Amino acid sequence: MKQEFLLPDLGEGLTEAEIVQWLVAEGDTVTLNQTLAEVETAKAIVELPSPHAGLITTLHAAAGDVVLVGAPLVGFEIEGQEALEPEAPAAVAEVEEGSGPNLVGYGAAPSSGRPQRRARRARAGSVAATTAVVADVDVRVAAPHDDIAVVPAPPVRGERPRSTPPVRAYAKGLGVDLVLVAAELGDRVITRADVDAYRERLVQRGAGVATETIPAPASAAGARRPAGERATTRIPVRGVRKHTAEAMVRSAFTAPHVTTFHTVDVTATSELIASLRASAKPDAPRIGVLTVVAKAVCLALAAFPGLNARWDGDAGEIVQQHFVDLGIAAATDRGLIVPIIRDAERMPLGELAAAVAELTRTARGGKTPPADLAGGTFSLTNIGVFGIDAGTPILPPGQTGILALGAVRRLPWEYKGEIALRDIMTLSLSFDHRIVDGAEGAQFLKAVADVLQEPGRAMLLG
Known part of the structure; x- marks a missing residue:
């Protein structure tokens, strides 16, 4: 039936x-x-x-x-x-x-x-409007002077190419057909580098995917640059990218953002991390600066619950949440996502480190369940991994605070009345000014910094 x-x-x-x-x-x-x-x-x-x-x-x-x-x-x-x-x-x-x-x-x-x-079996027409790559249809792409380059149709599809979900999403965003990549590479797992290399070969052959050219303006002598120098690529705004864009616009134009900065000596935190790693068992979760900051944030939120609250405009209330569902921003091939560690305030440092590691592994594999991406109460974003010192992060919708971690740098710093090389990091806190005033935001940031300056006792509690 x-x-x-x-x-x-x-x-x-x-x-x-x-x-x-x-x-x-x-x-x-x-x-x-x-x-x-x-x-x-x-x-x-x-x-x-x-x-x-x-x-x-x-x-x-x-x-x-x-x-x-x-x-x-x-x-x-x-x-x-x-x-x-x-x-x-x-x-x-x-x-x-x-x-x-x-x-x-x-x-x-x-x-x-x-x-x-x-x-x-291939299905004709099963392709997004912005690309022209299917198993039984010619590949047509824009070429100089609006000519159309036609590439012979590839063979009918068999088993799907071997690759990870992030790589498949990355290839899809570029308009690259992984079946064609696999035909060149053979039976092995396709990586992001393979996708880039294949697309570069297409461009060199004049057969770029989802690419259009814009006429270059004439120079004083009337000559034009080669059309390829002004090529553009159109990437559909879908999935995570679309959701993130909508959420960020909604947050930026709903909650009045304030960002405050604090540069702190985290040498003691660096020494604690080195000590814990040296004494850890081989299979123990790796403790890093993100884990230590996460613990410091959980401790500070207990003292400043306004940063862990949400605005209920319909009820005319501020709802303070006496638990910490901690969001950790993760950059993936599909865009930015913020998975949640539930009840983070209950976790000792080692358990928190394990949760961060699992969250990162799952996010990179494109396997984060939708339920783990909703309902956070406060978030962290580690821009220091990109070598950035400070920024003005936008609040995830429904949250009151987000803290950005800058890069840890070895810099000359005043220490005990003398100049010494110390580990220095800048913290950037954005918060909703409807719920938190400037004084409370500054005090919260100072409380986090105090833990990072002297973490020995606080980090091993809980």
Whole structure:
């Protein structure tokens, strides 16, 4: 019988998702929980498991399409099953064992063995409007003087190329087809460097992807520069990038931001970190300056709860939160995300270090669940890893404070009445001036700095 699978709510009330790539095709027979597609929400790339075992009759969307939650996604023909009305997203389904899910959109209970992915057949037109790369369609790109360069069509797709989700998203943003990259590289994992190298080869051949040229202005002698020197690339604003842009605009024009700075001698913190690492077991989580600052922030928030509050305009109230869900900004190939460490104030330093390490690993792999990207109460962003000393970070929506960590630099500094080389770092605190006034913001920042200047006792509490 026929059964429609509707796009489920993938978490936190998200209303839509973009099809990154299909891993199956019409006419394929799939097993229960076999991955059907990778979809990108405003927060994460998610693998979508099959809620049924059966024959795929219809794929209602193409790669690059944006599908609303609750819209038909896949049509199934299920042998021996009575026809069912389309399920609402996230509805519980009572069906025969081995042919249906426990929760629509999230697959069924785990089954034994890992289903093998079948070869995919290309689907004409399954490409975003800003690129022209599909398996059975010529690649057309802008060339000088508005001529069109036509590249012969590549072979039909088989198994998807081996790469990580961030690399696939990066390639998609550049308009590079990983099937073509894999055809040149052979059977190995494709890296970001491989994508860059392949795109450079296309440009050198005059076949850049999603590229247009702008006529160069004439010089005094009437000569023009080569068109390639003024090429532009159009990158679709989708997924994480779109969500981040909307959130930052909303925050910047809703909460009146104030940023204050404090430069602090963190030599004692550097010495503590070195001491803890020297005595740590080989498998112990690595403690770094971000972990120490996170602990210092949790201690300071207990004394200054205004920085851990939120503004409830509808109720006309300031809501102080007596727990710390700490956001850690992470730069990924898909854009900036801010995963959350829940109840960070309860964690001793080692546990906090492990949480930071796991958060970073998951974010870099593109596997952060949407639920872990919502509901933070205060955030940190470590701009020091890029060699930057200070900045004016924008508040994540709904939060009152965000602290930027600058680079730790060895500089001449006044110490005990003399000039000495010390480890120096600048802290940049942005806060919502509706909730926190300048004095409280300065006192909070000073409290964090005091812990970093003398961390020995405070860091090992909790």
